[in-house]
Amino acid sequence: MSSADLTQTQAAAPAEPIRVGWRPALAVLAWLAAGLVTRFYPDFTRHWPLTDGVANGEVALAVLIGMLALVAPRSERLAQRLRYLAPWLIALGLAFTLWELLTAKLGILPMPFFAPPQTLIAVYFNDWPRLLDSLWHSALLLGSGVILGAIFGFIAGVSIGWSSAIGYWLHPVLRILGPVPSTALLPLCFFLFPSSWSASVFLIALATWFPVTVLTWSGVASVDKAYYDVARTLGAKPGFLIFRVAIPAALPHVFVGLFMGLGASFSTLVVAEMMGVKSGIGWYLQWAQGWAAYANMYAALLVMALACSGLISALFKVRDRLLAWQKGAVKW
Amino acid sequence: MVALHKTPNPGLALHIDNLSHAFHLDGTPLPVLENVSLDVEPGEFVALLGPSGCGKSTLLRLVAGLEPADRGTLQGDGQPIEGPDPTRVVVFQDPTLYPWRRVWDNVALGLQAQGVLSAQRPRVDAALAKVHLTEFARAWPRQLSGGMAQRVALARALVNEPRLLILDEPLGKLDSLTRIAMQKELIELWQRQGYTALLVTHDVEEALLLANRIIVFSERPARIRAEIRVDRNYPRKRDDPYLVQLRGEILGLLGLGEA
Numbered sequence: 237m238s239s240a241d242l243t244q245t246q247a248a249a250p251a252e253p254i255r256v257g258w259r260p261a262l263a264v265l266a267w268l269a270a271g272l273v274t275r276f277y278p279d280f281t282r283h284w285p286l287t288d289g290v291a292n293g294e295v296a297l298a299v300l301i302g303m304l305a306l307v308a309p310r311s312e313r314l315a316q317r318l319r320y321l322a323p324w325l326i327a328l329g330l331a332f333t334l335w336e337l338l339t340a341k342l343g344i345l346p347m348p349f350f351a352p353p354q355t356l357i358a359v360y361f362n363d364w365p366r367l368l369d370s371l372w373h374s375a376l377l378l379g380s381g382v383i384l385g386a387i388f389g390f391i392a393g394v395s396i397g398w399s400s401a402i403g404y405w406l407h408p409v410l411r412i413l414g415p416v417p418s419t420a421l422l423p424l425c426f427f428l429f430p431s432s433w434s435a436s437v438f439l440i441a442l443a444t445w446f447p448v449t450v451l452t453w454s455g456v457a458s459v460d461k462a463y464y465d466v467a468r469t470l471g472a473k474p475g476f477l478i479f480r481v482a483i484p485a486a487l488p489h490v491f492v493g494l495f496m497g498l499g500a501s502f503s504t505l506v507v508a509e510m511m512g513v514k515s516g517i518g519w520y521l522q523w524a525q526g527w528a529a530y531a532n533m534y535a536a537l538l539v540m541a542l543a544c545s546g547l548i549s550a551l552f553k554v555r556d557r558l559l560a561w562q563k564g565a566v567k568w
Numbered sequence: 569m570v571a572l573h574k575t576p577n578p579g580l581a582l583h584i585d586n587l588s589h590a591f592h593l594d595g596t597p598l599p600v601l602e603n604v605s606l607d608v609e610p611g612e613f614v615a616l617l618g619p620s621g622c623g624k625s626t627l628l629r630l631v632a633g634l635e636p637a638d639r640g641t642l643q644g645d646g647q648p649i650e651g652p653d654p655t656r657v658v659v660f661q662d663p664t665l666y667p668w669r670r671v672w673d674n675v676a677l678g679l680q681a682q683g684v685l686s687a688q689r690p691r692v693d694a695a696l697a698k699v700h701l702t703e704f705a706r707a708w709p710r711q712l713s714g715g716m717a718q719r720v721a722l723a724r725a726l727v728n729e730p731r732l733l734i735l736d737e738p739l740g741k742l743d744s745l746t747r748i749a750m751q752k753e754l755i756e757l758w759q760r761q762g763y764t765a766l767l768v769t770h771d772v773e774e775a776l777l778l779a780n781r782i783i784v785f786s787e788r789p790a791r792i793r794a795e796i797r798v799d800r801n802y803p804r805k806r807d808d809p810y811l812v813q814l815r816g817e818i819l820g821l822l823g824l825g826e827a
Contacts, residue, residue: 462664469632470678470728471654480680484668561668561708 254315259322260305264298266329271295274336274354280343286354286361287340294332301325348530355531356538363532366520367539373515375543377433378505381440385501386494389445393452393493397486398478414446418500419507432512436505443504444497448490455489456482488562491555498551502544517543579611579764580644580655580731582631587640589626590789599789600626604640606783606792613758613765615775617818618785624768627790628734631766632658644732654678657730661737663717665709671720672696672705678728695727696720698757715746719753726757733758735767739774751777755802772818776811777804784821794821 271294274287308315332353338344340352360367395402396410418439429435463481472481509518517540524532584606590597600623608614616624630637633652642649644656657678665674676692679685685692696702699719709717718738725733735754739747755778758765769775775782776798784794796814804811 460664462660462662463666465634465658466660466664466724467677467681468634468652469654469656469658470681470724471652472681476681481666484666487668559668561670561710563710 254309254312256305256308256315257319257322259326260301260308260318263322263325263329264302264305266326266333267294267298267301270329270332270336271298273333273341277337277341279340281347284340284352284354284358286358290354290357294329298329348528351531351534356535359532359535363535367536370515370517370520370536371539371543373513374505374509374517377436377509377513377516378440378501381437381505382444382498382501384437385441385444385497386448388441389448389493389497390452390490392445392449393490394456394478394483394486396449397453397456398482410446410449413442414450418443418504422508422511426512432508432514436508436513439508440501440504443500444494447496447500448493451489451493451496452486455486455493458489459485488559491551491559494551495548498548506540578731579609579762581610581646582606582608582732582764582766583641583643583646584627584631585641585643587627587630587637587642589623589630589635589638589640591626601630601637602789602791604790604792608764608766610764611762612781613767613779615767615769615779615782616785617769617772617775617782617822618790619787619822620770622785622788623790624785625736628658628736628766628768631732632656632734634658654682654728655730656732656734657725657728658734658736659718659721659725659738661740663709663714663721665712665717665720665724667709669709670705671701671707671709671712674709674720675723675727677724682728691727695723698726699723699753713746715742715750718742718750722753722757726761729761730763732764732766735765735769737768737770740770747774752803754778759802772815772822773806773811775818776814777806782818784818 271291274294275291279287304314304318308318335353339347339350340354392406392410396406397403421439421442422435425435425439426432429438459482463485464477467477467481505516506518506521509516510522513519517536520536521533521540524530524536584604587601587604588599589601590599592598604627606614616627618624626635629635630642631649633649633656636650649656665671666677669677672692673680675695676685676689679688679691693702693705696705699722701716701719701723704712704716704720709720712720722738738754739750742750751774754765758778765778767775767778779798782796782798783792784796785791786793796818798811798814800808800810
């Protein structure tokens, strides 16, 4: 009965083309407008390099969207994707047009501080070795700090949650040291540690450590006592209770802690790089501002936004894999 | 069928003598059990009935070894009960399956905790088959209905081949149809495995259908008020006049009159 229904709908499907809607057409228009304004509207003060390149890119994007919209009726997946993305494509096309008009074309926004799109592209073309090097140094510093902080936070959280003797000593330390913004300790750490790099690793680790510890602890402390009873009647030893009951049960909390810790680590990283470490994206931002190279600053900010967002996405991916048993967890 | 049948695991003999226990709330002791004495023979099915909150579940926790008793003797096969042991397994009112483990891994919990899982994986499959859930081995606990979850909890207990199965209102939260089906399953499993069973329930009818002997407790602190032998073979019928008459007697003992 149901299989008959299924074949019927399958047979009927090709007769009815998949609808893509009129929005992709608007997206094509928006990007075409962006391209034409960039290419033909006279510049306000000076002619920016790469203007034609950006215009060509915008027109190419318009053509690409148009072609996809023409092909889409044959592929359900593509049509769905296009329908979903169309409002954003329209908005971005309009935003680029407006950005171009406000900066390069009409000069409404004061010039050195607000850079037109082509200058950002130019930065990526001309300064990519330095940007890449900064990104690499930032990643190294952040990675060292976050991994150390997460490991020690996890161990501390489980210990406090499990053993009241350890809790007696660690809890006051956590309460006094944890809430202090780790950036406030920066000047102190710069002369206590042998190098500004090690001081920064310590501070990033500290910023990650606090939320990971608190949430791991609360996760372990809030495990349903009945879970322990079940395991104990089945012959479980304390090690089993910690590693097979307490930790898996606390894992959802641990991931919230890691999420918060990662957020805190970003700001510590940038401040540390601005104040002492002579490399990294934070240093690049500072350097760009010192030279009034605002386009470089925007370009670096964009790189940083993408990198941070990528890290958080990766964390959520890991969580979704490890916590597949959970239903309806927050999506990133 | 007969060839597959193992020698039934002989049940545990339980000896409880003059057992008293109290909770400590804000420093003042609140007695929950008072001079409870009870002997359970190997392979016997004993039901504990009493007003809610009278301390029956506390008695089960003491028998399971989850808490030490304040005063009195508690012995399994003549040995004092001093802590939990996989020969005495509890099935709680809530299935308390671990949500991060699939059904199979939940059932495997005891064998894993005892460190024998890798050698004895077929026992897990066999326990799942006993409760008719083989197809759900890879499911997550959240995907199960209440009755299925409780059957997984039962399999998780049975895989350890307990000599004493402690049932703390295991069917209390199930709908009435699932309850009836699971009462039948409990009887069949008990008859097949030969363990001693100790059941706490609020349902007089359930006690009458399942138990060889019913112990009626008083209000807290719990004392044994009466012992009733149920002399009927299994499977029993709900409308058996003998059971109906016993039901009236028990309700009278509980102060509920002819309900």
